[in-house]
Amino acid sequence: MALIVHKYGGTSMGSTERIRNVARRVAKWHRAGHQMVVVPSAMSGETNRLLGLAKELSPAKQDDALCRELDMLAATGEQASSALLAIALQAEGLEAVSYAGWQVAIKTNSAYTKARIESIDDKRVRADLAAGRVVIITGFQGVDDLGNVTTLGRGGSDTSAVAVAAAMKAKECLIYTDVDGVYTTDPRVVPEARRLSTVSFEEMLEMASLGSKVLQIRSVEFAGKYKVRLRVLSSFTPWDIDIEEEAASGTLITFEEDEQMEQAVVSGIAFNRDEAKISILSVPDKPGIAYNILGAVADANIEVDMIIQNMSKDGKTDFSFTVHRNDYAKTVDLLKTKVLPALGTDHIEGDTRICKVSIVGIGMRSHVGIAAKMFRSLSEEGINIQMISTSEIKTSVVIDEKYMELAVRALHRAFDLDQAVA
Ligand code: ASP
Numbered sequence: 329m330a331l332i333v334h335k336y337g338g339t340s341m342g343s344t345e346r347i348r349n350v351a352r353r354v355a356k357w358h359r360a361g362h363q364m365v366v367v368p369s370a371m372s373g374e375t376n377r378l379l380g381l382a383k384e385l386s387p388a389k390q391d392d393a394l395c396r397e398l399d400m401l402a403a404t405g406e407q408a409s410s411a412l413l414a415i416a417l418q419a420e421g422l423e424a425v426s427y428a429g430w431q432v433a434i435k436t437n438s439a440y441t442k443a444r445i446e447s448i449d450d451k452r453v454r455a456d457l458a459a460g461r462v463v464i465i466t467g468f469q470g471v472d473d474l475g476n477v478t479t480l481g482r483g484g485s486d487t488s489a490v491a492v493a494a495a496m497k498a499k500e501c502l503i504y505t506d507v508d509g510v511y512t513t514d515p516r517v518v519p520e521a522r523r524l525s526t527v528s529f530e531e532m533l534e535m536a537s538l539g540s541k542v543l544q545i546r547s548v549e550f551a552g553k554y555k556v557r558l559r560v561l562s563s564f565t566p567w568d569i570d571i572e573e574e575a576a577s578g579t580l581i582t583f584e585e586d587e588q589m590e591q592a593v594v595s596g597i598a599f600n601r602d603e604a605k606i607s608i609l610s611v612p613d614k615p616g617i618a619y620n621i622l623g624a625v626a627d628a629n630i631e632v633d634m635i636i637q638n639m640s641k642d643g644k645t646d647f648s649f650t651v652h653r654n655d656y657a658k659t660v661d662l663l664k665t666k667v668l669p670a671l672g673t674d675h676i677e678g679d680t681r682i683c684k685v686s687i688v689g690i691g692m693r694s695h696v697g698i699a700a701k702m703f704r705s706l707s708e709e710g711i712n713i714q715m716i717s718t719s720e721i722k723t724s725v726v727i728d729e730k731y732m733e734l735a736v737r738a739l740h741r742a743f744d745l746d747q748a749v750a
């Protein structure tokens with residue numbers, strides 16, 4: 329008998345019919361002898377609906393007072409879905425009880441709309457499990473020291489589930505969702521993309537941060553830190569599918585190297601169109617310049633991703649970096665008004681029509697020539713590389729966004745990702 333956490337996304341909880349299916353699936357696991365904790369999202373569309381109502385009433389800038397109320401509001405979505413699931417489980421003949429985050433309690437800091445979990449008290453939940461009950465805990469939310477309801481940011485139920493699994497030392501945390509696992513790349517771009525049966529959490533972290541939106545990135549960080557075995561699997565299989573088969577399906581995100589059966593050098597190709605490039609030309613090549621530029625950007629709370637400084641010519645150099653596209657206008661404005669005058673240049677160029685394409689794999693640690701192979705396949709397609717950055721387990725390039733799909737397909741082929749690994 330093991331303690332298992334199930335997490336169901338909004339689509340899986342999208343109607344009473346689907347909630348009944350979730351209840352039947354959970355009941356199957358419970359009857360197989362497992363202690364079950366379930367963390368549901370709000371019914372699909374509900375969080376958007378609630379936040380939309382707030383927007384109708386207040387187009388105002390979001391200050392702390394407003395954000396507090398947004399959390400009070402949005403947290404009700406998960407409270408409703410959790411109670412409905414408990415009701416459905418009771419109708420299946422099980423004892424079930426649901427708790428809102430504050431009832432558990434899941435303690436967070438007070439950063440409304442993006443709170444971080446600080447601790448989870450599992451006493452109450454353990455007592456229920458020991459009494460044979462299924463426990464349902466609302467995703468997405470917690471409570472701060474003063475008793476205010478907080479939420480963890482959009483998609484935060486993943487993080488709730490992993491945090492609960494970590495706190496309770498669950499054997500595994502199963503994330504049921506509308507895709508059947510983690511793929512080598514987006515199958516809408518490359519139809520030959522394959523589901524990975526295992527992926528390391530480090531690779532998953534890179535893929536999540538690079539735009540594969542299967543899991544909220546913080547949930548992956550949590551899983552890595554607290555060594556939670558995490559599995560992403562489909563909630564669209566019939567609820568009465570064989571439990572052994574179900575337990576082995578989807579993608580296992582693991583921290584143990586020997587479980588990583590697929591030893592491909594590159595595990596996946598990630599891509600996104602979320603960034604924009606900014607170049608400042610002819611800045612003096614002397615100490616403090618990078619700090620002058622990027623310090624001002626950081627002070628404005630704008631995150632910078634890739635950075636390139638060219639070799640200098642006649643004491644001048646060019647400096648390029650990328651920011652999120654949403655921050656592009658703000659960054660250019662900030663540089664023009666506050667930074668460039670002091671640097672003695674007004675030469676700034678920007679490009680929002682770029683994309684970032686990355687190859688990711690822990691095998692890159694122990695293999696040479698992987699980046700070169702990437703550059704060769706891009707050159708064979710006639711794709712110009714504008715920027716490059718590398719880490720231990722990934723290489724990313726910035727290219728013109730109109731070549732994004734071509735690049736992803738070429739790389740998927742070049743690294744044999746459409747072929748199962750022996
Ligand atoms: N219901 C929340 C959202 O839509 C949290 C979640 O689903 O994970 O973002």
Ligand code: MG
Nearest residue numbers: 337338369483
């Ligand atoms: Mg989600």
